[in-house]
Amino acid sequence: MTTTTAHRSNAQAENHTRNSTSSNESLLARRKAVLPTGLGVAFPVFAARAKNSEVWDVEGNRYIDFVGGISVLNTGHSHPKITQRVHEQVDKFTHTAAQMINYECYVELAEKLCEKAPISGTKKALFLTTGAEAVENSIKIARAKTGRPGVISFVGGWHGRTLMCMSLTGKVLPYKKNFGPMPGPVFHALFPAEELNVTEAQALHSLEMIFQADIDPSEVAAMIIEPVQGEGGFHQVTPSFAKALRTICDEHGIVLIFDEVQCGFARTGTLFAGEQLGVEPDLMTSAKSLAGGYPISAVIGRADIMDAPQVGGLGGTYSGNPLACVAALAVIEVIEEENLLARSKQIGDKIAAFLKGLNLNSIGHIRYKGAMLAFDLIDSDGKPDAAGTANLKQKAFEQGLLLASCGMYGNAIRVMVPLTVEDDVLQEGLNIIENILTVSS
16 A cells, blocks of 8 residues: 655655665565564554654655654654764663663663652662553562552553553453453552543542452552553543542552653653642653653652562563663753753644634544643534544545544544654644544534
8 A cells, every 4th residue: 555645755755765675565465474463553654764753654755743653752753862872872782681780871860760750758760671561560569568469540541561551451442352361459440531521529439439349458559540641542630639549548558650651751741740740659650752762661769669679579681771771861851952841831732722723513622731632523413433533544644644543432633743843844734634624524
């Protein structure tokens, strides 16, 4: 399959197209022959190069990237500072295994994250490879500290694809079906959101019912929640609900974990989304945009909790790889030097104002913190319009814009455009959305 309607890039990309021996169609055939069906892909094209908020495929077609590698590229594709730091590290060494031979960039990154994490007192940090690994290790650490087995997460929450993380995730399709039984004991409370017709009182009541019907709070090790849900639809924890959870956890000796794998690292207008809640977690996880596309994740938390596991109980062969550590250090510099926290807020305000200005009945609830923005598509009866959402994604792709959906009903478009996006490229992408939605209305 080719994308003839997608925007063409400059002469350099055209030359690449003429010189390329592969097409999207031929590569898709090769992919189908050797990759499992379960490994889905959103777009039937193969990337050849990318820069900031744009991607070019092997046929020279250009795409504006509002997906950002699923919120991994807050600092854009191939940021020169990050690339330079990785090149410098490659010439020194690429791996030792952090449990075998120390290296300074691991320690330096831990120092930086402990300094910036919104947790008071003495903190420590651990590095891993993926967001799921960070979540799993946060549960291990909480269990080691408390000596308890139970975990409470929330409906619509997304925590990863490993068995433990699937158990924590509050959405069945397509992530949990056919993969059970799940590890336990894990219980799901309601997540409060006006657009989901769940009040904070109802969510807190569901927690009380878990304590009454499923597990005594004295047996619960941890409660884990995303300050802004990712896959669940970008629904936001309010300061009042966060405070209520903190009170419950303090009362029962439960470790409170903020999963910031997707919402962290400047996406919401602060380095960590939890900074806006006025409540401190005991542990927090980070990944995705932490290193600008290089695989690393982190667990950061109170030192007495982080120190609970025995020596050798934490680690991983590739965990805290030096290339990813130096990339993460560069990401922190880029966020500060390019003022990306303010830029995140500007982008969110711009997109929200744009969508509201369209004044379309097909656009339902718009919710955002900084540039972590999602908007619902609804039908003429005000119900979730998953088909319309799929149509928008497809038409946008055909016109050179990459979009992703989310939400329990598959009717939310989530925007994860790099915070470094140029104003004209951002507007070009928004114009594509407008053209499609106004024609469909």
